Amino acid sequence: MPDYNELTVPEATLLQRELQEKVTLVPYKGPLNYIAGADISFNKFSTTVYAGIVLLKFPSLIPVGYSLVKKEVHFPYVPGFLAFREVPALLDAWEQLPLKPDILVVDGHGIAHPRRMGIASHFGVLAQQATIGSAKKKLYGVYEEPGPEKGSVSPLTDRKGQLLGNVLRSKTNVKPIFVSPGHLVDVPDSLRILRQCIQKYRLPEPTRLAHNAVNQFRLGAIPEGWTGMS
DNA sequence: GCGACAG
DNA sequence: ATCTTGTCGC
Numbered sequence: 313m314p315d316y317n318e319l320t321v322p323e324a325t326l327l328q329r330e331l332q333e334k335v336t337l338v339p340y341k342g343p344l345n346y347i348a349g350a351d352i353s354f355n356k357f358s359t360t361v362y363a364g365i366v367l368l369k370f371p372s373l374i375p376v377g378y379s380l381v382k383k384e385v386h387f388p389y390v391p392g393f394l395a396f397r398e399v400p401a402l403l404d405a406w407e408q409l410p411l412k413p414d415i416l417v418v419d420g421h422g423i424a425h426p427r428r429m430g431i432a433s434h435f436g437v438l439a440q441q442a443t444i445g446s447a448k449k450k451l452y453g454v455y456e457e458p459g460p461e462k463g464s465v466s467p468l469t470d471r472k473g474q475l476l477g478n479v480l481r482s483k484t485n486v487k488p489i490f491v492s493p494g495h496l497v498d499v500p501d502s503l504r505i506l507r508q509c510i511q512k513y514r515l516p517e518p519t520r521l522a523h524n525a526v527n528q529f530r531l532g533a534i535p536e537g538w539t540g541m542s
Numbered sequence: 543g544c545g546a547c548a549g
Numbered sequence: 550a551t552c553t554t555g556t557c558g559c
Contacts, residue, residue, distance in 0.1 A: 352549070356551045389550080391547040398549075420548050430548070451548045485559070490548085 313438070316396045317386040324387075324396050328429040334437045335428065337493055340415070340501040342442065344370050347509065348413035349518025350405070350435070352398045353526035361385050363401035364526035366518065367413055371508055373517045377540040380529045381405040391451065392426055395434035406439055408538050414442065415497070415505060417518040421445040422494035422502065424468055424476040426452050436495025443494030444502045445477070446519050450490055455479045458488055465503065468492065478503045482510045489514065 314327070347370045354361045366378040383401040387393070402418075421430030422445030432445030450468070453476050458464040464481040468490060477492025477499060493502040509516035515523070528534045 352550080354549090354550065389549060391549090394548055425548085445548085447548050449548060450546090452546095 316400055319387065319396060321390060321393060324393050325427070328427050328434070331434060331437050332427055332429045335423065335433050336496055337423070337498045338496065340442060340497045340505065342414055344414045344505070346370055346376075346411065346413040347373075347415045347417065347505075347518055348409075349417045349419070349516070349520070349522035350402050351419040351519060351522035351526050352401060353523070353530045355530070359384050359386055361398065361401050362526045362530040363398065363405045364522050364529060365402070365405045365409060365416070366521045366525050367409065367411065368518060368521065370414070373509060373511060375521055375541060377410075377538065378522075378525050379405040379409045379538050380525065380534060380536050381408070382529075382536055394420055395429075395431040398431060399435050399438065402435055403439065406441075410538060410540070412441070416441055416443045416494075417446050417506065417509065417516060418443055418494060419446065419519050419522065421447045421451050421490060422477065422492035424451060424453050424490060424492035428476075430492065430494070432492070432494025442496035444497060444506055445490075445492045445494050446506060446516055447490040448487075448515070453477070460485050463507075464488075475499050480507070482516070483514045486514050489516075
């Protein structure tokens with residue numbers, strides 16, 4: 313695996329095209345006893361990123377532990393290349409997880425990307441892990457605004473009509489979230505599974521808890537490493 | 543050339 | 550993404 317910090321955007325584009333051929337979109341048949349959420353936090357203008365993965369029991373969505381890692385990154389944030397900034401740190405956090413989840417929810421898009429290679433797909437291929445992308449804003453694609461009530465959904469497609477994911481109204485009268493498969497799951501299952509992760513907030517529990525964890529970690533409220541709960 | 547543009 | 554007080558609406 314190349315050092316992402318040394319890549320140019322053209323080189324990163326070539327790598328995305330190579331990895332894209334490995335993305336597998338299939339119905340999810342495996343067990344679903346554990347699910348996890350991954351996210352990154354950082355101080356503006358800083359090259360230090362705080363990555364974290366929170367593991368939760370499914371379907372209770374009760375958190376059972378988290379993995380936190382601090383890392384230096386130099387690849388800049390460029391729309392369409394988020395993975396080159398966040399995946400290295402997330403892989404470190406992933407490696408120190410004592411127990412791998414059946415599904416990992418990544419904060420960002422899966423195949424709803426110009427080259428069908430959003431961060432969730434990128435991570436999934438490298439870690440050979442089933443992943444779902446859950447984003448707060450659109451990166452690529454077209455869609456009709458879903459109805460205002462919680463549960464309303466509308467398809468996200470490319471300009472040729474190919475299905476990329478779905479736009480889900482997770483809470484009534486609240487901006488919708490974008491759900492797309494990353495790897496080893498398909499569009500229908502990514503939506504079905506993610507819907508089961510919505511509780512009281514706009515964001516799915518795995519992502520929401522991961523966001524809280526990395527934020528507290530960055531602020532020094534939690535120590536680095538693996539922390540089981542009980 | 544102009545608008546769009548995950549985190 | 551992060552920094553922030555008040556404010557609008559269910």
